Amino acid sequence: MVTPPLLFALVWTRGMVGHASQVWAAGLFIFGLGLLGRVWAQQHLHFRLREVDNAFTHTGPYRWVRNPIYISNTLLCVGLTVLSQILWMVPVTIAWCLIVYTIVIREEEERLLELYGKPYAGYLQETSRWLPRRSDKEATGARGYLLKSLLAEAHNLLLLIPFIIKKLMV
Numbered sequence: 563m564v565t566p567p568l569l570f571a572l573v574w575t576r577g578m579v580g581h582a583s584q585v586w587a588a589g590l591f592i593f594g595l596g597l598l599g600r601v602w603a604q605q606h607l608h609f610r611l612r613e614v615d616n617a618f619t620h621t622g623p624y625r626w627v628r629n630p631i632y633i634s635n636t637l638l639c640v641g642l643t644v645l646s647q648i649l650w651m652v653p654v655t656i657a658w659c660l661i662v663y664t665i666v667i668r669e670e671e672e673r674l675l676e677l678y679g680k681p682y683a684g685y686l687q688e689t690s691r692w693l694p695r696r697s698d699k700e701a702t703g704a705r706g707y708l709l710k711s712l713l714a715e716a717h718n719l720l721l722l723i724p725f726i727i728k729k730l731m732v
Contacts, residue, residue: 565639565655565658565659565662566658567639567643567651567654567655567658568639568642568643568655570648570651571642571643571646571648571651571655572646572724572725572728573728574646574648574651575728575732577648577650578646578647578648578732579647579648579649582647582729585644585645585647585649586645586729588644589641589642589643589644589645589646589725590641590645591641592637592640592641592644593637593638593641593642593645593721593722594641595634595637595641596634596635596636596637596638596639596640596641596718597634597638597715597718597719598634599623599630599631599633599634599637600631600634600635600638600715600718601711601712601715602622602623602630602711603622603623603624603630603631603634604711604714604715605622605711606619606621606622606623606624607619607624607631618674618678618681618682618685620685620689624689625689626689626690626694627689627690627691627692627693627694628667628671628685628686628689628690628691629663629667629691629692632659632663632666632667633692635659635663636655636656636659636660636663638718638721639655639658639659640652640655640656640659642721642722642725643655645722645725645729646725646728667691671686
């Protein structure tokens with residue numbers, strides 16, 4: 563998840579905003595939302611959980627949006643950009659994520675449509691790609707996966723290290 567806007571925000575120091583403690587609190591909050599979103603999605607997707615077969619998932623956050631992982635990744639990136647204190651890069655980061663993930667999602671949806679057929683086609687019709695909608699689908703599928711999902715997503719905390727180092731050096 564190393565993106566050009568994040569690399570730029572990491573190394574650029576001109577124009578850093580003041581009020582570092584407030585900016586860092588906001589950045590960590592946004593990053594935390596992204597991390598929690600990934601954990602919640604992981605509880606239902608089971609992508610990194612080796613003992614579980616991957617199956618068509620439409621529970622948890624997948625009830626409301628088709629791409630909670632990509633939305634969460636965008637929040638992670640925005641949070642890290644805020645941590646850089648280069649706030650004018652936030653819209654650039656969002657635009658970058660939207661462009662890249664839109665391309666990835668189109669290809670992914672074609673592959674999933676071939677793999678899962680009619681059930682997935684119905685899901686595409688019922689569930690929004692980006693903006694959550696209310697859903698009456700049953701909320702099952704996550705029991706017993708919280709700790710495993712937390713551990714599977716813990717590597718994302720490593721993304722904070724370069725920004726902490728930047729903060730200590732500036």
